[in-house]
Amino acid sequence: MSVKHVLTTCPYCGCGCNFFLQVVDNKLVGIVPDKTDEIGQGKLCIKGYNAHVFVQHPDRLTHPLIREGSQMRKATWDGALDKIVSEIKRIVAKHGPDSVAVFASAKCTNEENYLMQKLARAAIGTNNIDHCARLCHASTVAGLVYSFGSGAMTNSIPEFENANCLLVTGSNTLETHPMIGARMLHAIYSGAKAIVVDPRETPLSRVAHMSLHQKPGTDIAWINGIARVIIEENLYDKEFVETKTAQFEGFKKVVSSYTPEKVEEISGIPKDKLIEAARLYANSDRAMIAYAMGITQHSNGTETVKSLANLALLTGHIGKESTGVNPLRGQNNVQGACDAGSLPNFYPGYQGVAAAEMKAKFEKAWGRTLSDKVGLPMTVALQLAAEGKLKALISFGENPMMSDADITHVEEAFKHLEFFAAADIFHTETTKFADVLLPAACYAEKDGTFTNTDRKVRRVRKAVDAPGEAWPDWKIACELGKRFGAPGFDFKSPAEIMDEFASVAPIYAGISFDRLEKEVLTWPCTAKDQPGSRILHVGGFKIGRGQFALSQHAPPAEETSEEYPLILSTGRNLFQYHTGTMTRKSPKLEREAPEPYVEINSGDAKALGISEGDRVRVTTRRGSIAPMARVTERISKGVLFIPFHYAEAAANMLTNPALDATAKIPEYKVCAAKVEKA
Amino acid sequence: MAFDDYKADYLLVMRAEHGSVAPAFISKGEEIGDVRFDIPYQLITVLSRIYPQIPKGKIAVVVRKCDELALNELFKRGIIDGKRIFKIGLACDENIIDKCRCPDPVPSKVDIGEPKKGVAEDATVTRLRKMSPDERLKFWVRQFRKCNKCFGCTITCPVCFCENQCVLGERTLVAEKSIPPGLAFHLVRSFHMADKCIECGECERACPAEIPLLTFRKMVHADMKELYGFTPGDEKTVSPLLTTLEGEPLEDEKNVC
Amino acid sequence: MTEFNPTILAFCCNWCSYAGADLAGVSRLQMPPNVHVIRVMCSASVKPEYVFKALSEGIDGVLVLGCHIGDCHYLTGNHRTAKRFPLAQKILNDVGIDERRLKLDWVSAAEGEKFQTVITEFVSQIKQLGPNPLREVKF
């Protein structure tokens, strides 16, 4: 009898809680939260407690499969890998390397993402590498890099506990980042004033000091409005603005037109509330901004992010304990996947592919000539595929057929692809289209690291063997790299991969598995003798000055009409996770939220003769689904909310694929819809 | 600490690992390592997950007083076989005693640590008892409003053995209002625990929302004592909720409430 | 604001208290119309969980009526009832719900008058206590 308690990191949200997997003779029997972990503190959310359930599910993929007509036939690893390489080579020869794209995954480890982008760049020769960050915080990376020079959370999770003011917007924190939400609760119940701005009433807003409900897609308006009040009432940090920021005057001019009255008209937030919120944020010395998809998933997401950053610059609430601008990253390793360079415009460590010296540096490091052409973002890549311009795709664990906007259109893309190879742990809506499907190991079956939302690099440890012949993705990437004839793909362990990653990415320079055995490290960690910095921008910005952005309110890409009078917003709930591949195979989670639903304001419901539990039909210009109605006062009049976890009524059949100009993130949060009784 | 001291095949302790403190279920012959007692893991819960997988052999486990009582409740229900368990008594330190407001922190047999005096009362309980019902309700509503339905209080509880079958996950009793789950959730749980809870306080430690669950448990504990003079944690006595009135004062016809 | 009109739930056992209620009806004994009876076979089959559920969802009061101790159609069924509900009351009290919103009493098949008295008294009791505060509480 061998009984193990394996310390590892949760595979769900970006909190990055640590827990022990209880293993008896290679069987997972339970989970024990790690009481010495600074994030979880011996606590977990319901998903964390169930994170072991799907791992040994009978439906796991166990053998490589190759398409033969409509059938998938069992294949050997050699057979499958050779097939992928020969197909890609053929297509590259015919259409050039940029006709191929690789999707990495924010569920995979840093090491794996490092290899996936290396596979695209060094082995295939294209910068067409991207992952689901495109769908969540692409606008954050773009926006905050502009404002501060770095796209990550400026402060750390434990700091929420000591804040005396929280400005939370576009984040249903208690449901989507429960352990961060817990810290916020602690702060609130210890007297901190929380301002929650959201079209829905959330578990957090219910205990918050102020709960404001803006009309979806009007964020820049109310944010600028707050900025104006702060300037008008001289509540801003003049010294900080003068010494640490740029473009204040221009900014001042832009926001001057956002009078409380105008803001109320645009966003529906009462003007006195807006003023109160502005004063509260400006006058608190430990004021933290936290936000998520509600801000980023808009056709003007990047601008909205910048405008939030403006508030911090204006008040100097940055570079100090319990302040800053804090994007709450959705995936367990979306931060790490970006850090590791699974982005079309960045090498590992946010080193631009367009910059000649960076290209040179990596050509030297990898011993291959690299493309200087910025690659295709995931969303654009799929559009091009639909137009037949992108020919081949290798996807590691992505599920665009559920997660991307306007699925009908995404389906076109997959139908048009000449060749599609996927690696995943389960069959998904996307793997249906695969020509080659590879069985991958999940988090509990491999070693590596995740970087959680507050930039902590946390170990993932192998607890049980992968099912059947499944391989960890890093091994798949290595084998593919070798077969493409590229050097530098024979790694024996994730530790070795991390060493190479650290050697090329300064922000990870100090990080190694030996150190992680004893401690949790935070990037930037530039030297082996440094713990890394919890708080960014202390004493100034590495780009010199913080940049005020001149963001103007613009209406969403799609506005309500006679036919589509309601605004549809999408998102997650506490119990399911993203496309449900894992959570829907966990009985306890499924039991809590078993079926697709649409939240509708009780007033609207009454008007439409819809009552709780009715089957309804929700339709937009793109499609139509039939979820169950959940009638509630907790959502603003005229707004609908549908979680996107449910394939049987996929919210993304409805969403608008309109993209943010810079970040190419789709506008998941706003589109025009109608509801009727089904 | 060595196997021979306990003639056991397995040893369940807490030890330092990867810069954390971890529960460790060590088979005979394996390295025992750097054993720690400062972090209060609920080892009985840890054990109860593993136990069904271990068909035979004697298991030595480090137990605090509350763990001992928890074991008795498990023995009583035939969930764990007492003959297979060897208890290594651990006397709690002041820090933990205070955290648990624990009246009785000394195990029947102390092998580790110095026996320390217990804490007489839970300040919050006293405060709540003094309140008017309305104030008390306000207090609890404000607390329970934070509940995020993680089920930590049930999952980490050593005497909560319904496992995946807990009714709190069903829609029958706890209304579907997403989260927080409302008062019924906590009332039902407290009733179910009334004749089992041994006040180890793990539910409170495990609550991300920092709801004073142990305080609630202590109140119900007092109720059971007052009504039936019953205290959970004894291997022999049957729960009063399962016995008839034969020969009890309650048999009096006036017994209505 | 019109006078408070409580909504009350009552569980009656098939053999005694439900029959007692029928007898009250046959005898045309008048009583306030606030009580809604759910028939169960024995008061011992009433889960205290039901009471918690009902009160949490805003019901103003819950009655549990069974046979007199010793008369239970199921021998010692109501003994368990007599054990469970005092505890349920205390738990309600612990969280600040007035325990008088839950009442356990014994009504035999022959006690139409008693049924009337129990109902009338309980309703006026609840009227005194006022609406269940949880009606207003939004979790």
Add this chain to the structure above:
Amino acid sequence: MPRIGVFICHCGHNIASTVDVEKVAEFAKTLPNVVVAAHNMYSCSEEGLGAIRKSIEENKLDRVIVAACTPRTHEPLFRRNCERAGVNKYLFEFVNIREHVSWIHAKEPEAATEKAKMLVAMGVAKAALLEPQEESESSVIPVAVVIGGGISGLAAMSALVSQGIETHLIEKEKQLGGILKDIAVIGPEMKSTKELLDKMIKEIKCSPKAHFHLSSRMTDMQGFVGNFEVTITGDDKCSVKVKAGAIIVATGGREWTPKGEFGFGKIPGIITQLELEKRLAKGDVPDNAVFIQCVGSRIPGRDFCSRFCCNASIKNALRIIEAKPNAQVTILHRDIMSYGTTAERVYRDAAEKGVRFMRYGLDSLPKIEKRGDGLSVEVFDETLDDVIGMSIDTIVLAVPMVPIENVKDVATQLKVPVDKLGFFLEAHVKLRPIEFATEGIFICGTARWPSQVSECIAQGLGAAAKASIPIRKGKVVIEPITSSCNIEKCIACGNCVAACPYQAIEIVETDGKRHAFVTEAKCKGCGNCVAACNNDAMQQKGFTTTQLSAMIDALVKNAMEASQ
């Protein structure tokens, strides 16, 4: 999706005069899953029943609700009606808006109508979740066991064997007859006991179906109605197991032994009634005698009347006087209980024949002293208002009948209750007087209560008749309100086992999983286990947690909407 039909009954004016039945019907139409709602004058009339059946067919209903009177009287009728229309009868739900609404809220029509709506809403919510049920049956072993060979047991046995039912009789003594063995004649008719017993025993013995287990006792009983197994052990320690479908308890009672009352045991010449019977049977007749009634009965602690003692004393007084015409016989009593025409006649007859009847009170008990080789009795005569003294040689104490010593053992073996005095307790004194709550076990004779011989015989025959019902039918029907265990959910905590008053539940193991198991034939459907179960594994048919929760939800929903 269930298809529910709701039928509101006017019950003539009984309901309609208070409740606005049309409003209620209209409201019912708006409830989930209701496809039709109607109201009719008398739902229980052939016309009303026909209308319901018609509607079931026309609307393809699979659930039926009648809102009318109490289910305790009319439910079977409406269930049968559903069956006739092809709907499983357990998909019928009764809502009581007469006894529980119109009759008790006569002065508040609006409120009554509102309440009726709520109750209908609750009924609909439950009905939607009802499941079809089948009455299960279990076979019955065509054998009866009678415990006790006294007059009651023999009466029962004779009735059974005369029906050709295999019957085993257990008697602890060597010979049959019980207490009557020692009694020569039975009052008031002065019939000969011997003739009675011999006739009965002879009849029984000539039946091949009769089996006697003398000098034996029941030492164990397992099983349930139709399938009992009784272990009978003889004084010789060897035991047999008998399988039976029904059991009749006729263990009788015994004469209470005085604890020194009036000097009993200390002063010679003071005997009990039974002792006197023995002497008279031998022809040993006292020259004079004083009977003292109610010795040890109708006093605090044993406050019952033993019912036969008065007649017994009168009978024996007469026998003495007949044997010795100038014998002086006095009966000291606290009220003479000689009910029935014959007994009353015999009582007056005795008085005429010179038997003296004197009343004494508990506050002035007769004083007895030894005088010479005789006895002296002093008693305060209430009518003369003076103390009377007399000297006699025999004093007879009329003591009550009490339960047999080992009554508790028998009770625990059979798992049946006894009352405070230790007599066996029947299911219901009026409704089910000769059977126990536990099905298949019956009771007769003095095991239940002190009785006259005639009553014992009557009860014996009655018990036999009752016992022969399942045996003749060959099967027992189990109404589907029994509990069952969802093995998936069950965690074998044993709460239900402890809660079940009928030992119907045990923890068993099926392929490695421990779980509770309910023996349906033992389950009476009290649902105690359901309330004891923490995780809803135990469910009672027709009263599941989902069904009752749905009723609560319906009430909450409608009440909250009404209050807004």
